[in-house]
Amino acid sequence: MFWLTSIVAIVATLLAISRLNATHALLYLIVSFLSVAVLFLQLGAPFVAAIEVIVYAGAIMVLFVFVIMLLNLGPHAVEGERQLLPPHAWIGPGLLAAVLLLELLMPLSNNQFIPTTGTAKHADHSTIPTIPTEAAPQLQERMVVGPKEVGIKLFSTYLLAVELAGFLLLAGLVGAFHIGREEPRTSAKPGAMEVPSQEGPA
Amino acid sequence: MLNYLALLPTLPLVGFLILTAFGKSLSKRSVVAIGVGSMALAAMLTIGIAIHFLSAPPPGHVFEQHLWTWFQVGDLAPGFSLYLDALSLAMILVITLVGFLIHLYSAEFMRDDDAYARFFAYMNLFVSLMLILVLADNLLLLYLGWEGVGMCSFLLIGFWYKKPENSKAAQKAFIVTRVGDTAMAIGLFLLITQLGTLDIQELGVRASEKWPVGSGMAVAAAALLLGGAVGKSAQLPLQTWLPDAMAGPSPVSALIHAATMVTAGVYLIARTHALFALAPVVLTAVMLIGLLTQLTAGISAVHQRDIKRILAYSTISQLGYMFFALGVSSNGAAINHLMTHACFKATWFLAAGAVIIAVNHEHDIFKMGGLGKKLPVLFWTMFFAGCGPFFSKDGILAEVWFSDTGGPFLWLLGLFGVFVTSIYLFRLLFTVFLGPLKNDVHWKPGLAITIPLVILATGSVVGAIVEYPRLLGYHPYATGTEAAHASPYLHAAIGKIAVGVALAGIYVAYRLFVRHKHYEAGEVVVPHITLRMRRLFAAGWYFDRAYHAAFVVPFQATSRFLRSELIDRGYDAVVALVQTGHRQIRRSQTGRLRWYAAGIAVGAVFCLGAVLL
Amino acid sequence: MNPIPMEQSLMVAAMLFSLGLIGLLVRRNVIFMLISIEIMLNAAGLAFVVAGSHWQAADGQVMFLFIITMAAAEVAIGLALVLRLQSDLPTLDVDAMDQLKGGDDA
Structure with missing residues (x-):
């Protein structure tokens, strides 16, 4: 599969x-x-x-x-x-x-x-309840890390990163809007992008 | 009243700030109100402080005001602290009172100048920094004021900066004093590392505990401080900047280069006397420097033609007298002379400035004459003021006679200096004011010029009689030897001989310059010496030429040599290497996005490869 | 169903990443280059999720969420640039856009 x-x-x-x-x-x-x-x-x-x-x-x-x-x-x-x-x-x-x-x-x-799975589990001090114990390795295939754990992790440990991601998206939005806006330009010559066109109505 | 001490440097500083910020938009009347007004307030405050200090003396005759700690580095925590005792009281009286009168005079003198506000801003800043200098309780704060007044001196000498020679004179003053200041800075570092403090009182205590009299460290520290004092006070061998400093306006010469800033060296030695007392060698050096300076400068003064240069050499010579007194540990006599000299020389500079304006900016005294009838106020104030310092000098000479390091021989040389002094002073006076009239005078000094002159001349005469330091509880001869106190009459008598010699000098000057038949042709300056010697004296003993040959020429030659040869080749190779590398590398700068992406990929491959292998 | 071995999952991620890299280097059309970048980002995300699954930690998935956020922002800007380029110099050939390399003076 x-x-x-x-x-x-x-x-x-x-x-x-x-x-x-x-x-x-x-x-x-x-x-x-x-x-x-x-x-x-x-x-x-x-x-x-x-x-x-x-x-x-x-x-x-x-x-x-x-x-x-x-x-x-x-x-x-x-x-x-x-x-x-x-x-x-x-x-x-x-x-x-x-x-x-x-x-x-x-x-x-x-x-x-x-590293092997066993040593990594010792190193992991996370409190997520779905962490398997060493006593039941055969359960590993069923171990699903669901949205709840991801959400808890996301809004506790990585809260700052989430906010930064928000900033990034905002910057992407503003940037895309600014770049994609059609400016009124008289001619679109191949070399025109070197010179920013400042011929506004004023 | 004493608690307002901190206001004293603040007042002119505020004036400076206002004039700097709004100077261009203010009318001349408000510039005067701020510039002179701040000084008037400071002067009144000083008088109030002096009265309080004398009528109700603080414990130990010392008043300290700690404002704030400047900074703290390890154990070193110099404070912004003011220290008022009889010595600094004398200095602040000179600075604010003489300073106020000179400001008042400038209000009229500089009236036609475009940069009126700039002038008063600099002057106010100078007074503020000078007050910090004399009130500082530690050497670092003193050094702040010390460098600050040096900067103001530079700014004011080059005040008329549009003439290149004025800028050059300013630079010369700055650079020459820098030699001394550097020595002083090294001295401060030495004191910090050796004694761990810069507080002046504490320094004296620790130094005398740690260093025996005449030990190497004490000699080094005192000698380095002396270097600073020599530079600032224009003593041999760093005296060459002062005659050129006359390029500044006359009130500047009066305030900075006669009454206050140049006396900072004297103040420094008097203030750190405890250190100098541990180094008798240096004290002797101070005395010899003073003696040589006053003789050489005095003889040069006799041979000058420019009225302000005469006064400049005279100032150097009088400062030499103060060093002479300091050298025999007679600080009181030095300060006494400092105060009288401040009044006297301020009067003469201010009057000289007025004379120069009156005769249409002529500086050559041989092109003036007979001005006494046209400008009687100037003549009489100069005459009376000129008499003052002879009386304060007699004190110095008496101290020299009785001191351990002095003696009758040095006394005799000093006496000769007095004779020379009276000759050059009255040569100027007689040439300019007596004899036939040579100039058209269409200008009369106004009240703002006359009043300061009269007050300063009075101050000089009164000072000669009452000895100001005595009034301030600073005995003129307090640090003198016991022999002097054993026979005060002999002391006085030996001193008064100087007055007699001075009178003889005046008479000789009268015979030479008023009665001499060659003199009216403007040919003979002093008769009976050869032309060669006359040139030597007139050029200030060729110090400038010697320094030029010894320092400037080799320096220029070295720089010319280095500019064209050798070391440049090394740099050229570096440049060539960088340029070649740049040409190679810029080939990779193709502007093609895929090329850059490939570059990143190759880099990743290499880094991973390095990790794996 | 046996647990998927970590090595094999990571191999898949590495292959996807390499394919994206080939696409990025080969294609001269800007749109295809953006597509290739998406592939590479997706491969990196896959590697994170594989690692997270291996240690049963949610962190891998969190990282994937950040990657997808970044990809969204990047695509928005990139496509806006594509539109502008198409209107300014009427081509999508990335090699035609080399004005930034500067002049020929030293």
Whole structure:
């Protein structure tokens, strides 16, 4: 089950980054996100699975769709994209990413960087009631960290970070509004962005 | 009344702040009201404090006012504390009273100047800092005032900064005094590290406990403080700045470069006398410096043509007398002379300023003459004021005769100085005011100029008779030797010989400069000496030239050498290296986003690789 | 259902991350670059959740929430930029936007 979901996620992602048409890519990306959400469920994290579906696959993707709609990318865009993406462009980045992947997988394979579950449980002084005891390791598969625990953690230990995240969102909102606003400009030449246009009515 | 002591430096400071902040928008009348008014209040307050201090003396004849602790570093916690005793009382009387009169005079003297408010702002600031200097109870606060008045002196010498030579004179004064101030700063550091305090009274106690008389540390500390005093009081060998400082307006010369700031060195030595007493070598040096200074400066004064330079050399010479007295541990005599001299020299500078205006900004005394009939007030105030200091000098000379380190020989040299003094003073007076009239005079001094002159001249004459320090409970000869007290009449008689010599000097001056037949041609300054010597004296013994050759020329040569050669090459190599590296690295700055992302990825690969391997 | 081994989950996360990186480096279209960044962020979030699940702690999920918040803000700004770029220089080719590299003077 886990492997199936993982393969779906990876294949969908691979397809998403290689599509020429942006809308197709988005559809594959949604598939990828949905499979990651399923992975979350399997990992015992139903809350973030829901969040993944709602926010990532829902809200953020809708933003993309809107923008693509506004940009009005048609078949000619696919042609242009084909020109921008010759096959040999994949070689260098592919190698680089392969090396990085190798480096990421190396410590996983020989286990040296991951402490065992038992010692970690000693180190954890958290009061969350769902922490399993050492006496019942077989219960681990049922151990689901639900929204309640996440909420308690979020609004106790990470309260300051939550507020900072609020600031970040506000800044994103203001920034997006400011940047995306259409300014009345006489000409939109390629070099025009270097010179801020100050020709207001005053 | 004594509790208002802290107001004393505050009043001129407030005046300074107001004039600085609003000076441009104020009318001249309100500038005078603030600038002179703050000084008038300070003067009245000082008189009140003096009366209170003398009629109901505080315990131990010392009044201390702790305002706040300046800062605290380890054990060192210098306070913003004022210390009033007879010595500082004498100084604040001179500063505020003479200062007030000079401010009053300036109100008329500077009337046509555009930067009226700036002038009074600087003057008020100066008075405030000078008061802090003399009232400070620790050397650090004293040093604050010390550097502050140095800065004001710089600002006021260069007051007419549009003329480059005035700015140069200001810089010279600042730099030359800096030599002394640096020595003094080192002295302060020495005292902090060795004795752990800067409180003046505490210093005296601890030093005499810790250091035996004549020990190396005591000599070093006293010598370094002496360095500061020598710079500030324009003594040999740092005297060269004072004649050039005459570039400032005359009231500035009167206040800063005659009456108050230049006496700060005298005050410093008198104040830290306990330290100097532990270093007899340094005291002897003080005496010799004073003696040499007063002789060389006096002889130079005889050969000047510029009226203000004569007075500048005269000031140096009179300060030399004060050092002379300090050197034989006769602080009272020094302070007595300081007070009389303040009145006398302020009068002369102010009158000289008036004369210069009257003759259309002519400085050369040989282009003046016969002004006595046109400007009688100036003549008579100068004449009477000029008599005052001879009487305070006789005290110094008597002390020298009786002191251990002095003796009849030094006394004789001092006496010769008195003779020279009367010659150059009355040479100026007779040349400018007697003889045939040479100038058109369309200008009469007004009341604001006349009144200060008359009061100051009176002060000088009265001071000669009553000896001000005696009035303040600071006996003129209190620190003198027992021999003097054993025979007060002999003391007085030996002193009074100086007065006789002075009178002889006046007579000689009269014969030389009024009656001499060559003199009217303006040729002969003092007869019977060679031209070469005359040039030597007129140029102030070539000190400027020597310093120029000894310091300025080598410094310039070194800097020229270093600018073109050697070390530059090293820097050039660094520049070339940086430029090459910059050219290489800026190639990576392509402006292409994907390139940067790849850079980040490669960096991540390398970092991870480094962790794994 | 056996508990999912941590190593394997992390391998999936690493693969997703590498794929995102390839996409970021290969594609010249700004929209695809943004999509690739989303993939990489998602992979990082996955790694957090895996770790949280491994130690039965809620912290991993909390971190994922922060990542998703950041991703939302970033996408909003990024897409606003895309719109502006499209109207200012009518292309989405990121290599055409290299004015910031500066002039050629030393």
